[in-house]
Amino acid sequence: MKRLAISAAVVATMAMSGTAVQADDFYKGKTVRIVVPSGSGGTYHLYCQILSRYLGKHLGDGTKVVTQNMPGAGGIKAARYMLNAAPKDGSYIAMINPGSIAMPGLRKNVGFETLKMDWLGSMSGRAYTIGVYHKSGINTVADARKREVIMGTSGKASTSYLIPAFMNKTVGTKFKIITGYKGGGAINLAMQKGEIEGRGNFYTGYLGVWPEAVRDKQVVFVARLGPDRPDIQHIPLLRNMLKTDRQREMLDILEVSFNVGQAFYAPNNLPSGRLAALRKAFWATVKDPATIKEAGKRHLPMRSQTPEQVLSAIDKVFKKPPQAFAQLSKMLGFNKKRKKKKK
Structure with a gap:
């Protein structure tokens, strides 16, 4: 090695x-x-x-x-x-x-x-979040267990696929993940147009190009992972939702992306x-x-x-x-x- x-x-x-x-x-x-x-x-x-x-x-x-x-x-x-x-x-x-x-x-x-x-x-x-558009009616992970929630991503190697897919298998969410978007800007636009309901994204990914998502609460954050920040303490930690050591080991593998x-x-x-x-x-x-x-x-x-x-x-x-x-x-x-x- x-x-x-x-x-x-x-x-x-x-x-x-x-x-x-x-x-x-x-x-x-x-x-x-x-x-x-x-x-x-x-x-x-x-x-x-x-x-x-x-x-x-x-x-x-x-x-x-x-x-x-x-x-x-x-x-x-x-x-x-x-x-x-x-x-x-x-x-x-x-x-x-x-x-x-x-x-x-x-x-x-x-x-x-x-x-x-x-x-x-x-x-x-950077700290990472799972967020949904405010018009979706989804406010918590528990809500995302009750019905299908359409999420967008560029591809299956992207964190915006990996984390929602992992959550489906570990915490019981019903995220339907649509691939093929050409980047974060395209995914954000799709959320605002109603093509999709949510996405995985770095918290500062919103602050940098779509500040209204945070400032005006246009995006509701249901989970977070990766490095900590003082301004995201209100968002539930995905790690705390996991039930087994093996699930936490798998999250460690995914979290290297954010660390x-x-x-x-x-x-x-x-x-x-x-x-x-x-x-x-x-x-x-x-x-x-x-x-x-x-x-x-x-x-x-x-x-x-x-x-x-x-x-x-x-x-x-x-x-x-x-x-x-x-x-x-x-x-x-x-x-x-x-x-x-x-x-």
Whole structure:
């Protein structure tokens, strides 16, 4: 198993290394692309947009940084592209769709391994919620046990599929999950139009792009999970609704998505020094007062994590019992054998 030994001290040391300086020269005048694993209109896009505005000045003179949206399969499409097709010269980086982090342990042939990714770090972990539109008449998890509630998601690797599907099997909700939306913005719009009734979303996902959802109570929150926040104490914890240790182990696997949050990575096997340069520039960017100020204006948390912290959190989850992964995979409807068509 690959280990990544990097800390804040190591990041600082990179600034003095010859290989990092050489890689910095590579970025002068170049264009770097940040692959966004979703469509526009949501906070995944916002985080990438903010990073793109300030990363260039920490990479080299004249470096241009742009975003490239690549929605599909709840983030799997972007991860597969980055690790199997993207240029391996340091000109491409990407945000992981948080729901994709545990996928290698839950789905066969997913096409990437998060334990082997070359992580740059995370901009922030984030609290997660299950919410329904205020006109739905659903106010609690108990209400969602009584009738079918239509939920929207981009795909089955997205947290907006994983958590409602998990709740159906563990706490008895009747969420009907519709896949195929191109990102958070499209799902929010579908809620307001009445196409769907609810969704799973980061709490700050509303604050960043649809503040009225919280301010005017347009969304009713029935459950929460992931990192704590002082302003969400009134929302019931999903963990407290679970009945067995195995269910809590399975929730641990899912919660890595929220504890790691908005993490970024580069393709494997970059030329010598460029990964170090990217990590150095990423860390400088997330600690840049201008970055933090802009994120604050968008109500986006900035609780940055080093590559070491990101990998440690993922490694801890993949040490959970194989039985927990197998049972969770079955719960979520993964790895089903396809029936052969009769001739």
